[in-house]
Amino acid sequence: MTALTPADLIRPEIRALSPYHVPDATGMIKLDAMENPYSWPAELIDGWLAVLRTAPLNRYPDPQARRLQARLREAMAIPAGAALILGNGSDELIQLLILALAGSGRAVLAPEPSFVMYRSIAAFVGMRYLAVPLRADDFGLDLAALLAAIDRHRPALIFLAYPNNPTGNRFAAQDIRQVLQATPGLVVVDEAYFPFTDHSFLQSLPEFDNLLVMRTLSKMGLAGLRLGLLAGAPRWLNEFEKLRLPYNINVLTQVSAEFALVHQTVLLEQADRIRASRAALFAALNALPGMTVFPSEANFILVRVPAGQANRLFESLREGGILVKNLSATGGLLQDCLRVTVGTVEENQAFLAALAAAL
Numbered sequence: 001m002t003a004l005t006p007a008d009l010i011r012p013e014i015r016a017l018s019p020y021h022v023p024d025a026t027g028m029i030k031l032d033a034m035e036n037p038y039s040w041p042a043e044l045i046d047g048w049l050a051v052l053r054t055a056p057l058n059r060y061p062d063p064q065a066r067r068l069q070a071r072l073r074e075a076m077a078i079p080a081g082a083a084l085i086l087g088n089g090s091d092e093l094i095q096l097l098i099l100a101l102a103g104s105g106r107a108v109l110a111p112e113p114s115f116v117m118y119r120s121i122a123a124f125v126g127m128r129y130l131a132v133p134l135r136a137d138d139f140g141l142d143l144a145a146l147l148a149a150i151d152r153h154r155p156a157l158i159f160l161a162y163p164n165n166p167t168g169n170r171f172a173a174q175d176i177r178q179v180l181q182a183t184p185g186l187v188v189v190d191e192a193y194f195p196f197t198d199h200s201f202l203q204s205l206p207e208f209d210n211l212l213v214m215r216t217l218s219k220m221g222l223a224g225l226r227l228g229l230l231a232g233a234p235r236w237l238n239e240f241e242k243l244r245l246p247y248n249i250n251v252l253t254q255v256s257a258e259f260a261l262v263h264q265t266v267l268l269e270q271a272d273r274i275r276a277s278r279a280a281l282f283a284a285l286n287a288l289p290g291m292t293v294f295p296s297e298a299n300f301i302l303v304r305v306p307a308g309q310a311n312r313l314f315e316s317l318r319e320g321g322i323l324v325k326n327l328s329a330t331g332g333l334l335q336d337c338l339r340v341t342v343g344t345v346e347e348n349q350a351f352l353a354a355l356a357a358a359l
């Protein structure tokens with residue numbers, strides 16, 4: 001019998017994918033992945049290590065991560081009536097939602113451009129993906145187009161990143177309310193960048209039965225831990241909970257995140273510094289010739305460089321030891337665009353100097 005090959009067995013939609021590529025950033029100023037650039041004060045690290053010493057690695061973790069859930073509810077003021085599911089990063093929660101809702105004729109919808117994992121995970125699972133373009137001038141929601149797509153396709157699930165990645169803007173809250181009212185399906189408001197904005201839909205959960213709010217600790221300063229959360233009505237989350245793998249939040253993440261949330265003020269102060277640096281970086285980028293700089297409520301800034309220059313500028317920055325995200329190849333509204341994460345004051349200065357020199 002002839003053995004089957006990957007071409008025979010692997011689903012065509014999986015074979016068509018490329019693996020998620022993370023460039024090597026060893027020794028570089030890393031401004032490509034929305035990480036918090038600050039570390040912890042020494043005494044905080046000592047306190048954390050003391051907690052780790054007692055972590056029972058021989059035991060499976062608490063499958064519900066109850067202590068961590070209680071800390072998260074308190075730290076984020078999650079409405080009492082809402083249920084909570086934790087994920088190994090919010091990426092895992094996106095996967096869980098799509099796994100639960102995929103099926104023949106079912107579609108997932110998101111604006112374009114937005115967070116790439118919505119589309120990728122829909123492709124893994126084989127769920128139809130509908131992309132509705134954002135407005136070209138300011139990356140706002142095109143409400144008329146969105147409502148028409150909802151009416152026509154009745155998507156089971158809509159993702160709205162609030163603020164949006166990679167554009168950095170925050171959609172109008174009133175538009176999101178209209179989407180919530182118009183759609184028969186679920187709407188996930190993805191608040192990955194909540195530490196960098198003053199706006200949230202978390203307190204609106206009791207108002208909308210089809211609203212789910214997703215957050216992550218990654219952009220706040222704990223990207224290495226992999227912890228995301230989904231809050232929403234129990235009747236929905238009880239169903240999603242069935243798909244969650246029992247021990248998806250490991251022991252070290254549980255105790256470390258609990259500890260970090262007790263000392264949340266340190267992370268929130270860092271977020272405030274990042275917001276201040278964002279304003280300075282925005283002004284400095286605007287002062288460079290030929291740049292279109294888009295306002296951001298996240299910890300990164302999207303900038304459109306002079307036409308045809310994105311690849312050259314990206315390479316020049318990389319040769320100078322600075323890694324940003326080159327989105328130009330994505331095309332469409334992101335043609336000629338680079339995305340830069342807000343770093344420390346020194347990192348931002350190094351980036352600006354290298355960019356100015358390359359221009």
Ligand SMILES: *Cc1c(COP(=O)(O)O)cnc(C)c1O
Nearest residue numbers: 089090091115161165192216218
């Ligand atoms: C970074 C990001 C995430 C993923 O966060 P993880 O918790 O690290 O998986 C989700 N949504 C948006 C919009 C993001 O930018």
